[in-house]
Amino acid sequence: xxxxxxxxxxxxxxxxxxxxxxxxxxxxxxxxxxxxxxxxxxxxxxxxxxxxxxxxxxxxxxxxxx
Numbered sequence: 479x480x481x482x483x484x485x486x487x488x489x490x491x492x493x494x495x496x497x498x499x500x501x502x503x504x505x506x507x508x509x510x511x512x513x514x515x516x517x518x519x520x521x522x523x524x525x526x527x528x529x530x531x532x533x534x535x536x537x538x539x540x541x542x543x544x
Contacts (some may be wrong), residue, residue: 482498484511493508493511493517503532505540
C-alpha cells in the first residue's frame with residue numbers, strides 16, 4: 479500500500495522498527511527491513527500496527543509470525 483511508512487534502525491542488539499502505519503500488514507514492513515539490513519534479529523517494533531479489516535487467517539498468521 480502506498481500510504482505505509484516506516485523507519486528501521488540496526489542497533490547492536492537487532493533491528494528497531496518504527497511504523498507510521500502498516501495497513502499492508504506488519505510482516506510486510508518487517509521483512510523488507512530484514513532483507514535490506516541483512517539482520518534477522520528484531521529487537522523492537524513500535525507504532526501503528528493496525529490492519530484494515532483483516533480476514534481471520536491474516537490475524538492468525540500475523541500472531542504466528544511474531
